[in-house]
Amino acid sequence: MSVTVFIQGRNGATRWQPGKRWLLLPILLIAASTGLYQHHAKQLIQQQTKVDNERTAREQQKEELIALKNATETQLSMLVAHVARMQAKLTRVEALGQQVALNNQLEDQFDFSSEVGVGGASDLGSRIELDQLIADMDELVSRIDNNNVQLSLLETVASNLHIDEERYISGRPIQKGWLSSPYGLRNDPFNGKRTMHKGIDFAGKEGVDVIATAGGVVTWADKMFGYGNLVEIDHGNGLSTRYGHNKALSVNVGDVVAKGEKIAVMGSTGRSTGPHVHYEVLRGGQQIDPQKYVYRKAG
Template identity: 30%
Template sequence: MQIIVVSRHLKSARTITIMPRHVLGALAVFFVLVFLSSAFFSFISLHFRLPIVENILLSVQQQETRQTRDYITNNLNLMATRLGELQGRLLQLDTLGDRVSDLAGIKPKAADVAEKPGQGGPFLPAPLSATELQQEIERLATAVDRQADDLAFMEFKLLEKRVEERLMPTTLPVKNAVFGSGFGYRNDPFAGLRSRHDGLDFAAPTGTPVVAAADGVVLTASYHQEFGNMIDVDHGDGLVSRYAHLSAMDVVESQIVRRGDKIGAVGTTGRSTGPHLHFEVRMLGVPQNPATFLKRGEDFARLQRR
């Protein structure tokens, strides 16, 4: 950029050429002057304690202090609220844990039930600091997590107990039947000699429904030379129930059955002297007394006996 200067004092016109570096230099000098002026004014103001400047600084400090105080107060209020929530949650979990442990049949640890020593004295408030409040929150959060883990374990035990009960043959396989031969030794009805009887006999008219004593999978549904029409139901872990001398079989091998499902009908097939159901319970192939399981049900006590 060029500037032409014309004056009556000058014999001829002058031309001034302004380069980019000249502009940059002028801007730099301008900013330096502004900075020095501001610094000088600040120094004079602070040194001579001008009222206007002091008021401005005091106002700024008060505003910063107020903002900091509000921030701390809000955080403390939030932390106190969180602490109260954790305390309430822990109390609820403790109460729920006691009820669930009773249902699950799990006794709490001795340390948990031990009585605390006596305490007393006047109430002297001692507010927690921010650090102590944070530590208390962390302690309660840990206690809540631990209690939640204990409840999860008890839930698992309840589920396990429920599954065991579903798979335990406790339902009477024939309703309104008459109790016949028991488990153990007896005189054989055909030979008249002492023999072993590995199950229970339930006498009922031919065609009376026979139901599954528990949940399971049909292991066998076929004809046996001595047991006649026979159904074996696998309940898992080596536990099997057997239903023999049936007049009809309503299930097939590998079929899933539920407790109380009709699986057949009373009959007198095989080595039998009359219509009845021969019921067995075996654990890993070893005969067990079915009465031990059936007594856990509600119908066994009302069973008619000869």
């Protein structure tokens, strides 16, 4: 197949017959135009997809920020409530400290009354200031530290005011029972020989409470030969007391006990013929007659 082209000019018509390469040129131009169009269309689609993805990412980030903000607001609200509870508890501690100071006539030396009047209505929609919350917490910690120091000093002073009363040995080591064997020479219940009984025995029902006759520090709470389960309490000034033959002990070595506090339950352990407590008073490590301590008035 061949194509003949006639070109009309001034000198007449000119005949031109293109070769096969010229016939392929339109096809190549069409193909090139189509490829260029498809390339630009693909780029537009990619750019649109990128824009859509970025828009989706921004929307997701926005939602995450909103969720984070809500979560932060919730956590801050919880912190505010926690601080409020701490403030309420601290106010109660301050009131208690002030009352203790007043009872001991030490209110001029210990002031727990400052900065306790807090409260008021709360707007649920108000914005929470993190800086202010942190400042409130720092102030609260400072108040707690200050009150701990004052309470520690107050405890020391109060203890010193009452220590003589606590260390004053008086009364019986039981609340229910009777004196079964006094201090002094007696016939030994096991061998019948005349021996020195270095304490007072109080008999009673097994399991009744054995109590401290004065405040002090527990220096022995274990088995001891002849005594069975024994508690020994140091009351200072060279005085101590012993409580023997207990069924069980309620204190440990190092415990600080108060006057009248339960330290054991009555039993018959060790060298014993029945339920009772063997009670001794020692001065400088030597047993003395407990009778004057048992029957003297409480200090």
